[in-house]
Amino acid sequence: AQTVTQSQPEMSVQEAETVTLSCTYDTSENNYYLFWYKQPPSRQMILVIRQEAYKQQNATENRFSVNFQKAAKSFSLKISDSQLGDTAMYFCAFIPDSGGSNYKLTFGKGTLLTVNP
Amino acid sequence: DTGVSQDPRHKITKRGQNVTFRCDPISEHNRLYWYRQTLGQGPEFLTYFQNEAQLEKSRLLSDRFSAERPKGSFSTLEIQRTEQGDSAMYLCASTRAGGNYNEQFFGPGTRLTVL
Numbered sequence: 001a002q003t004v005t006q007s008q009p010e011m012s013v014q015e016a017e018t019v020t021l022s023c024t025y026d027t028s029e030n031n032y033y034l035f036w037y038k039q040p041p042s043r044q045m046i047l048v049i050r051q052e053a054y055k056q057q058n059a060t061e062n063r064f065s066v067n068f069q070k071a072a073k074s075f076s077l078k079i080s081d082s083q084l085g086d087t088a089m090y091f092c093a094f095i096p097d098s099g100g101s102n103y104k105l106t107f108g109k110g111t112l113l114t115v116n117p
Numbered sequence: 118d119t120g121v122s123q124d125p126r127h128k129i130t131k132r133g134q135n136v137t138f139r140c141d142p143i144s145e146h147n148r149l150y151w152y153r154q155t156l157g158q159g160p161e162f163l164t165y166f167q168n169e170a171q172l173e174k175s176r177l178l179s180d181r182f183s184a185e186r187p188k189g190s191f192s193t194l195e196i197q198r199t200e201q202g203d204s205a206m207y208l209c210a211s212t213r214a215g216g217n218y219n220e221q222f223f224g225p226g227t228r229l230t231v232l
Contacts, residue, residue: 004159037223044121045160045208045223091159104150104173105210105221107159 002027002094006108013082014116020067021077021111023092031097034068034075035105040088048090051075053097082115089113119143121224123209129230130199137195138227142211149192150221151184153177154206163207166192167214199231 003026013019025034036048051059051068058066063083067076079086092108122141130136142149147168152160163182164174168189178184181199186192196203206228210221 009157035220044225047220050220093159103148103165104162104175105152105160107161109157109159 002029002096002106004092004094004106004108006092006111008111009109010112010114012114012116013079015082015084017082018078018080019082019113021079021090021092021113023075023077023108025073025075025092025094027073027094027096029096033095033097034066035093035095036064036066036075036077037091037093037107038086038088039091039110040085045091049077079113084115084117087113087115121209121211121222123207123224123227125227126225127228127230129232131232132199132201134199135195135197136199136229137193138207138229140192140194140209140211140224142191142209143222144190145213146211146222147189147214148212149186150210150212151192151194152208152210154208154226155204160208163194196229199229201231204229204231 005024032053034051037045038048039045049061049064063080065078089110091110093105124139149166151163154160162175164184166186169186181197184194206226208226209224212219212221
């Protein structure tokens with residue numbers, strides 16, 4: 001079974017600053033995918049960024065980037081130039097690539113990020 | 118792409134009543150998922166369909182819960198004899214088959230409150 005741990009229930013950052021959200025996971029799988037999803041208040045969850053475990057290069061999407069450390073089973077999200085619209089709950093999620101029926105996402109408990117003006 | 122839609126968005130019911138939620142996935146997506154999200158927690162997997170076949174159910178899905186996807190398009194989730202512990206946000210997600218790399222697109226959720 002997989003577990004995903006987000007140790008920061010809440011974080012805050014000033015507009016235009018940089019913030020890093022932490023995520024660790026535990027799995028016996030060798031091939032898998034990791035995701036960061038964003039859930040704004042009262043709005044639906046959207047994908048922010050994803051990482052394939054077999055890729056050493058860290059994924060980037062505009063102001064969002066990850067630091068993926070496979071050996072340490074760590075997958076942190078860095079948000080640069082934070083904007084007020086980044087205020088949301090952020091979930092780290094894991095899905096194995098082992099085939100079969102393991103197609104479900106396993107989520108962490110989330111980190112509530114508040115961007116202050 | 119109209120996105121994943123869910124109906125109703127909010128449901129308040131009395132303990133012991135039955136409720137049914139609907140999810141309409143993105144039209145070309147053949148995989149459909151139901152998750153449950155309680156306050157302060159991340160979403161937890163309930164069940165998943167590939168086309169009309171229900172391929173996996175979580176232990177969280179007690180006998181009071183049933184899900185269907187009769188024609189491989191929309192899906193319904195029914196909870197019978199609701200309990201206060203069923204109060205949660207019920208999320209639906211869909212994706213194309215072809216690998217777990219594919220993004221799961223989430224609907225806005227149905228918030229259930231059981232009084």
